Amino acid sequence: MNDHAPLSDRRKAFRAICEARQALVVPGAGNALTARVIEDAGFEAVYVTGAGIANTYLGAPDLGLLTQTELVQTTAAIAEITRKPLIVDMDTGFGNALNTQRTVRVLERAGAFALQIEDQVFPKKCGHFEGKAVIPLREAVSKIKAALDAREDPNLMIIARTDARSVEGFGAALDRAAAFAEAGADMTFVEAPQDPGELAMITERLAVPQVANMVVGGKTPLTSQAELAEMGYGIVLYANTPLQAAMRAMRDVLGALRRDGDVSAVIDRLADFEERQRLVAKAEYDAADKRYGAD
Numbered sequence: 680m681n682d683h684a685p686l687s688d689r690r691k692a693f694r695a696i697c698e699a700r701q702a703l704v705v706p707g708a709g710n711a712l713t714a715r716v717i718e719d720a721g722f723e724a725v726y727v728t729g730a731g732i733a734n735t736y737l738g739a740p741d742l743g744l745l746t747q748t749e750l751v752q753t754t755a756a757i758a759e760i761t762r763k764p765l766i767v768d769m770d771t772g773f774g775n776a777l778n779t780q781r782t783v784r785v786l787e788r789a790g791a792f793a794l795q796i797e798d799q800v801f802p803k804k805c806g807h808f809e810g811k812a813v814i815p816l817r818e819a820v821s822k823i824k825a826a827l828d829a830r831e832d833p834n835l836m837i838i839a840r841t842d843a844r845s846v847e848g849f850g851a852a853l854d855r856a857a858a859f860a861e862a863g864a865d866m867t868f869v870e871a872p873q874d875p876g877e878l879a880m881i882t883e884r885l886a887v888p889q890v891a892n893m894v895v896g897g898k899t900p901l902t903s904q905a906e907l908a909e910m911g912y913g914i915v916l917y918a919n920t921p922l923q924a925a926m927r928a929m930r931d932v933l934g935a936l937r938r939d940g941d942v943s944a945v946i947d948r949l950a951d952f953e954e955r956q957r958l959v960a961k962a963e964y965d966a967a968d969k970r971y972g973a974d
Contacts, residue, residue, distance in 0.1 A: 680723070682762040686790070690834035693724065693764040693792045697836065697866060697888050702908035705766060707918035709735040714757045715958050716921065724792075725761065727754050728918045729768040730805055735922065743802025747773040751785050758790025760960070766838070766914070767791040771801045771814075776825035783829040783837075793836035795868065795890075796826055798843065798855065806842055806870040807897035813843050816855055820862045827863045838890060839864035844871050845898070853884050860887045866913060871898040878902060879910050888913030895923060 680692045696703055705724045708714040709731025717725050730741035732753050737744060754767050767786050772779030779796065786794055797803065798819035800812040813819070819841075826837050839859035843852040849872070856867040868890035869881050878899070882889050891912045893901055907915050928948060935945040942949065950958070 680764075687832050687834050689762070689764065690792050690832060690836070694834055694836055694865070696723070696764075697793075697913040700882075700888055700908070700911045700913050702891070702904045702910075702912045702915045704904050704915045704917065706921050707731050707916065708757060709733075709919075709922060710753065711756045711760050712959070713921050713925075714761050714763075715960070718761050718763055719958060722763070724764040724766060725757065726916050726918055727757060727765055727767040727791075728922075729770050731919050731922050734919070741803075741805035741808070743770065743804065745770070747778075747782055747785070751789050754786055754791060755789040764792035765790060766793040766795060766916075768795050768918075770797060771799055771803050772796050772822055772826065774801065776822050779822045780825045780829035783826045783835075784831075787830055787832065787835050791835065793838055793866075794826065795838040795840055796822060797840040797868075797870070798822075803842075806840075806892065807894050807899075809845075811842050811846055813841070813846050813855075816858060819855065820858055823859055823862045823864055836865040837863070838866040838868055840868035840870055840890070842870050844869060844873070844877075849873075849877055849880075853881070856881075856885050860885060866890055868892070873898050873900075875900060875902065878907070882911040890914045890916060892916045892918060893920075894918070895920065 705726045706717045706722055707726040707728035708717055709728055714725045729745055733739050733741050733745045758765060769782050769786060772782050783794060798813045800814055804811050823839050841852050841855040843855050852869050856869050859867050866888045867885055870892060872878050889912050891907050893915060904915060932945045932948050936942050
């Protein structure tokens with residue numbers, strides 16, 4: 680993909696990658712720094728995770744507490760520092776079909792390549808939490824149609840997620856996803872299948888490209904990229920793997936600092952000063968400073 684091509688062309692190229700069904704692995708970012716690390720590690724796309732923003736920005740669980748404004752601001756901040764494709768988790772669209780349309784418009788302008796909308800009752804919950812509920816199918820379909828009508832760029836993908844697996848059963852989840860595809864969704868996403876057979880059946884039964892979500896500690900068995908590519912998945916999300924790694928590292932390093940009064944025992948766990956500045960592209964800012972004659 681040409682990172683310097685116009686946005687619509689880059690969206691079109693990303694659509695082609697998804698339609699190739701080679702199980703593109705996409706880690707999640709809840710902030711711009713994480714997106715920089717994802718890009719630096721060589722990944723081709725970034726997932727803007729609602730749960731990750733709720734955890735990092737609010738210090739709260741994924742219970743529908745994130746606002747549209749907070750999501751848009753985070754998406755814009757990430758789009759400013761990377762030209763990699765952004766798949767944005769827009770939860771339930773922040774309301775009804777009309778709210779969904781406005782959410783699509785503002786996230787499209789913020790730089791999204793694909794928008795994921797789900798069929799939970801608002802306020803939603805993490806897809807791997809208990810106690811979820813889904814809205815009536817007719818209402819969910821109407822929101823998907825509203826999202827499709829709202830986009831200005833036809834290359835902006837609409838990913839329709841259903842959380843019906845743990846509410847109405849696997850068969851109902853497949854039926855919902857099929858209805859979403861019939862309504863025009865570019866991809867569908869059956870959240871939280873519970874065994875390898877269900878993972879395989881999703882791609883067998885549904886015609887449009889699919890999303891698999893690998894949640895460490897979640898309900899879906901962790902499955903390799905090679906296996907998911909063989910099944911024909913388009914995207915494989917590791918939505919909060921970077922966040923989980925950061926949480927463990929912070930706890931371990933801060934635990935050592937609290938215990939020892941210094942970080943000598945865990946110094947190898949820290950990015951050094953030069954690495955930190957490299958990851959935030961300080962050299963580029965210095966060059967711009969010099970070019971424009973700033974003091």
